Amino acid sequence: MAWIRSSTCVLGAALLLTGCSFVSDALWPSMTGGDPARGGAQSPQPQRVAIAASPAEQAGAPPALGTTNFQPQPPTPAASTGTFVGQKLEQLRNDLRRLQGQIGQHNNDLQQSRNVTVQNAQRYHGTVAAINARLQVGTTPGNPVLVQQWTAAQTQLDQINNDIARMNNLANLTAADSAMASFLLESTRAAYGLSGAVDEDHRQLAILEDEVNRTVVLIDRLLNELSDDIARQSRYLAGERGNLTTLSLAIKNGQLYGTSLANRAYGLQPAAASPAALGSSSIAGRRPLVVIRFDRPNVSYEQALYTAVSSALERRPDATFDLVAVTPQAGRSQTGAVSSTAARRNAENVLRSLTDMGLPADRVNLSAMTSAQAQSTEVHLYVR
Secondary structure, X not given: OOOOOOHHHHHHHHHHHHHOOOOOHHHOOXXXXXXXXXXXXXXXXXXXXXXXXXXXXXXXXXXXXXXXXXXXXXXXXXXXXXXXXXXXXXXXXXXXXXXXHHHHHHHHHHHHHHHHHHHHHHHHHHHHHHHHHHHHHOOOOOOHHHHHHHHHHHHHHHHHHHHHHXXXXXXXHHHHHHHHHHHHHHHHHHHHHOOOOOXXXXXXHHHHHHHHHHHHHHHHHHHHHHHHHHHHHHHHHHHHHHHHHHHHHHHHHOOOOOOOHHHHHOOOOOOOOOHHHHOHHHOOOOOOOEEEEOOOOOOOOHHHHHHHHHHXXXXXXXXOEEEEEEEEOOOOHHHXXXXXXXHHHHHHHHHHHHHHOOOOHHHEEEEEEEEOOOOOOEEEEEEO
């Protein structure tokens, strides 16, 4: 059966099983008898990935905000005709002036919010760049200076989140002004039907109707640009939160990775593989993307793993992966059980690393198999 049903199940299982001495076989589809190196005569022998490879730094960019300055033109002054319609005209002009004053204030708030957002984004990217620069030249795992800088970057990203909240509030206020502008336009048009008007009243009404129309259009443009800014900032914030998670793993290991793997396949939702697809035939004849051999304590695999998966997602953004725990065949059943448990726990650790790098857990299918050629427990990653 498929091991992964959701990211919550995966992470929960990974955390709960770390303290157990045995992992239930019900969680792992068996691939007994299969050997990743014997998928066929044309299948090449898997090669160990070079851990020394270093991915290129992929710096994020601040959100692209709108640049329009929404300043309404005040209504055209006109002398009162002294009629009832003329008095109504003056009242409508005053309503339009008040509405345009509110729009002008919203415009000032928008421009200020944009400036603050850009400054917060620049500070955030400056902090992240300093962390990446230190990781690039090499540093100790869990460097406390980098941990402190990472905390500062997280605080700066929270400030950008507050900027989005202010823009949302501004959009709500502007939407209320839009309703008022629509009511004012209807009232102006209805004034044509009032009795007791002179020709000058209708001339002034036509001018006022045009000015209210322009104000309605201005408010609509303001709302559209606000909506675009909020949407872009929200996507940017989500991507950078994923990048911060990956960066925390890089600081923990003292190695430079890059941006979150989730950003390599944004918005794609591949279908989950069926349990039947996880049999030994699913990897027969396929060369693994990554082979991690746990033949010594504290194997450092994260950097090579990130590089390989990142490259695969650049070529195929909709790719899914098969993560296989490989146990060497053993003569004694007790030794085999211990090795099988170790292999599965190693695979769980690799899966945890992938999710920390931003790869959605529902894009990884976990399984287990034995191999006659394996000399130690291994974890193989295949591109589906």
